[in-house]
Amino acid sequence: MNSLRKILTFRSSNTLWVFIALVVVFSLFTPNRIFINVRNISAIGKLFPDLGIITLGVGMLMVCGEFDLSVAAVLPFCSYVFARLLFIGTSPLISFIVAILTGMALGYLNGFITVKTRMPSFITTLGTLWFWRGILYVWSKMMPMSIRTYVPNNTPFQLAMAGNLTPFFPVQVLWFLIFAVVLGIVLHYHRFGNWVFATGDNRDAARAMGIKTDMVKIVCYVIVGALCGFCACMQAVRLGSFAATQGVNFEFKAVAACVVGGTSLRGGIGSMLGILLGALIIPIIDNGLILMRVPVFAISAFIGLATVLFVLLNTYIERKMR
Amino acid sequence: MKNNWLMFLVITVLMVSMSSLAFGQEKPAEGMYFRLVTHGGDDPFWAVVQQGMLEAAKELGCQVDIDLAGSDLALQQKRFAEAVAQKPNGIALVVNDDTAWDKPVEDALAAGIPVIGINNDDSQGPAGNKRLCYIGQSEERAGYMIGLRLFQEAKDKGIDLANAHVAMPVEVPGANYGVVRSNGIKRAGEEFGISSFEIIDGGGLEMTTMEQRETSYLLAHPETTFMIGLGGIATDRLTDSLKAAGKEPGEVIAGGFDTTAATLNGLREGYITATIDQQQFLQGYYAVYVLYLYNKYGFTPNIDTGGYLVDSIEKIDLIEKLSPLHVR
Numbered sequence: 025m026n027s028l029r030k031i032l033t034f035r036s037s038n039t040l041w042v043f044i045a046l047v048v049v050f051s052l053f054t055p056n057r058i059f060i061n062v063r064n065i066s067a068i069g070k071l072f073p074d075l076g077i078i079t080l081g082v083g084m085l086m087v088c089g090e091f092d093l094s095v096a097a098v099l100p101f102c103s104y105v106f107a108r109l110l111f112i113g114t115s116p117l118i119s120f121i122v123a124i125l126t127g128m129a130l131g132y133l134n135g136f137i138t139v140k141t142r143m144p145s146f147i148t149t150l151g152t153l154w155f156w157r158g159i160l161y162v163w164s165k166m167m168p169m170s171i172r173t174y175v176p177n178n179t180p181f182q183l184a185m186a187g188n189l190t191p192f193f194p195v196q197v198l199w200f201l202i203f204a205v206v207l208g209i210v211l212h213y214h215r216f217g218n219w220v221f222a223t224g225d226n227r228d229a230a231r232a233m234g235i236k237t238d239m240v241k242i243v244c245y246v247i248v249g250a251l252c253g254f255c256a257c258m259q260a261v262r263l264g265s266f267a268a269t270q271g272v273n274f275e276f277k278a279v280a281a282c283v284v285g286g287t288s289l290r291g292g293i294g295s296m297l298g299i300l301l302g303a304l305i306i307p308i309i310d311n312g313l314i315l316m317r318v319p320v321f322a323i324s325a326f327i328g329l330a331t332v333l334f335v336l337l338n339t340y341i342e343r344k345m346r
Numbered sequence: 347m348k349n350n351w352l353m354f355l356v357i358t359v360l361m362v363s364m365s366s367l368a369f370g371q372e373k374p375a376e377g378m379y380f381r382l383v384t385h386g387g388d389d390p391f392w393a394v395v396q397q398g399m400l401e402a403a404k405e406l407g408c409q410v411d412i413d414l415a416g417s418d419l420a421l422q423q424k425r426f427a428e429a430v431a432q433k434p435n436g437i438a439l440v441v442n443d444d445t446a447w448d449k450p451v452e453d454a455l456a457a458g459i460p461v462i463g464i465n466n467d468d469s470q471g472p473a474g475n476k477r478l479c480y481i482g483q484s485e486e487r488a489g490y491m492i493g494l495r496l497f498q499e500a501k502d503k504g505i506d507l508a509n510a511h512v513a514m515p516v517e518v519p520g521a522n523y524g525v526v527r528s529n530g531i532k533r534a535g536e537e538f539g540i541s542s543f544e545i546i547d548g549g550g551l552e553m554t555t556m557e558q559r560e561t562s563y564l565l566a567h568p569e570t571t572f573m574i575g576l577g578g579i580a581t582d583r584l585t586d587s588l589k590a591a592g593k594e595p596g597e598v599i600a601g602g603f604d605t606t607a608a609t610l611n612g613l614r615e616g617y618i619t620a621t622i623d624q625q626q627f628l629q630g631y632y633a634v635y636v637l638y639l640y641n642k643y644g645f646t647p648n649i650d651t652g653g654y655l656v657d658s659i660e661k662i663d664l665i666e667k668l669s670p671l672h673v674r
Binding site for chain 1 (some may be wrong): 392393394396519546547549550551552553554555557558559561562563565566567579582586590591592606607608611672
């Protein structure tokens with residue numbers, strides 16, 4: 025009984041119930057139960073991790089009390105670095121590592137500017153979002169670059185980034201789960217996770233406790249940058265090209281997914297399970313409604329409504345818990 | 347001494363003559379300044395327009411600049427006002443709204459600055475906007491052309507067109523290009539007795555969202571006979587969406603606009619039947635030439651740059667060759 029109460033009062037449990045409800049409703053009411061058709065699940069599994077993996081890092085950063093809107097620029101920037109390196113003959117693996125390092129460097133810059141200037145991260149990363157997109161446009165001339173010749177189908181790197189483990193189990197899902205588990209362990213079972221929660225909840229108190237809050241924040245930004253670099257390569261390999269439009273609107277979608285997953289916009293509250301579910305719920309709503317033949321023009325309205333309802337629900341639960 | 351003076355005089359005359367010859371080779375539009383005010387943004391399309399513009403400027407010896415407004419109409423209007431204030435020798439403008447550009451264009455013309463339309467025109471043409479002429483693809487005709495090509499393909503395969511369904515994903519629902527292109531497709535469809543059309547909101551310029559929407563739609567609507575991307579990104583994602591939905595090449599007759607790598611790949615694999623190349627290089631190139639010729643002779647030609655149907659291996663090869671040069 026006690027453990028049942030614990031589960032019911034667990035912050036992300038409301039997200040979990042909604043997730044289960046959505047799966048049940050869409051499974052029962054989509055024509056021919058196409059929602060649970062293996063082809064549909066495989067299609068979702070291949071696509072949602074592009075944003076989902078970044079959402080995991082953004083969620084952790086939000087728990088730390090900060091935002092990162094620049095993900096929508098860091099991702100295509102890293103993708104371009106990856107493509108350029110392939111074009112000059114660098115191996116896919118080295119290009120991949122450099123792209124991730126580029127993401128980490130840009131993440132570090134975001135963190136450094138934010139903690140040193142005490143500027144709200146919303147503004148810092150909005151600025152870097154525009155700055156890096158501008159640099160990218162000038163550098164790339166916005167021209168797409170096909171990388172299929174450099175990363176051909178069925179090569180080990182292509183399979184590791186965009187292949188299938190079984191005919192209908194895309195490798196992207198595995199990567200998403202690996203990152204979720206690793207970040208979940210760090211956030212909930214490691215000392216660094218305690219520092220993240222403490223920094224996000226009350227920075228001054230955390231500093232008084234001896235936590236290096238600036239370092240904690242910078243590390244969280246670097247994690248987001250690394251995940252952007254990873255997703256940039258994963259997406260570019262799947263698409264077979266670099267495109268300047270990669271990551272457009274990811275900044276808001278990632279925040280929305282975290283909020284749906286029960287992460288507080290004020291920091292200090294959130295869970296990796298909630299963030300994981302939040303990353304799944306929005307694409308599931310999108311997919312399920314289209315499968316239910318809801319006019320596609322109405323989908324955005326439903327997603328907007330769902331996001332607001334989740335915030336209201338979480339705020340209500342937050343108040344009840346106090 | 348007299349000889350020295352004579353020599354000096356001869357050399358001076360020669361130098362003046364050579365200078366005159368050199369000036370005679372002066373490029374025709376030297377000293378002129380033109381500006382292209384566009385709504386473009388996160389789209390490789392405009393890099394090709396810019397390339398055309400730069401090549402023309404190099405040939406004519408004039409100065410040119412291009413403004414990209416990221417689909418922000420208010421910003422584009424600000425850029426246009428700034429361009430007018432600079433008093434250039436001409437402005438090429440993307441007329442992407444039927445009313446917003448009426449007065450600014452009239453005011454610029456009244457101030458003596460020639461304004462021509464490029465890429466997108468008022469839906470009423472010269473009756474709707476006073477721009478001097480228009481250079482670009484006739485969007486309605488382009489839609490009509492791709493529609494004819496795809497519907498004819500279906501007819502040749504013996505598909506029952508009376509019960510056919512046409513799905514048209516678009517990046518920005520309501521945007522002028524999508525509306526006008528879809529009108530052209532519908533007009534072609536009527537000639538084949540097709541009456542079921544639906545425009546799909548692809549969720550913006552982001553490719554994963556587009557692919558997710560197209561795949562879900564194909565799974566939910568097995569009656570889909572045709573899927574025609576109304577923009578470059580919607581067309582780019584068609585091949586992967588069709589594969590993800592378990593469709594065989596040609597099972598759904600697909601096509602659209604622009605010639606990205608994935609679209610060309612889809613053409614090669616048979617998932618895409620045809621696509622329309624706007625030849626947007628010409629929009630930038632001709633814009634500069636037409637403005638120069640207007641300044642010199644008052645010419646105002648309307649030029650249709652589009653409608654290049656890509657549906658064969660030879661055409662794919664040609665585009666793949668020119669693409670890295672930012673020409674196609």
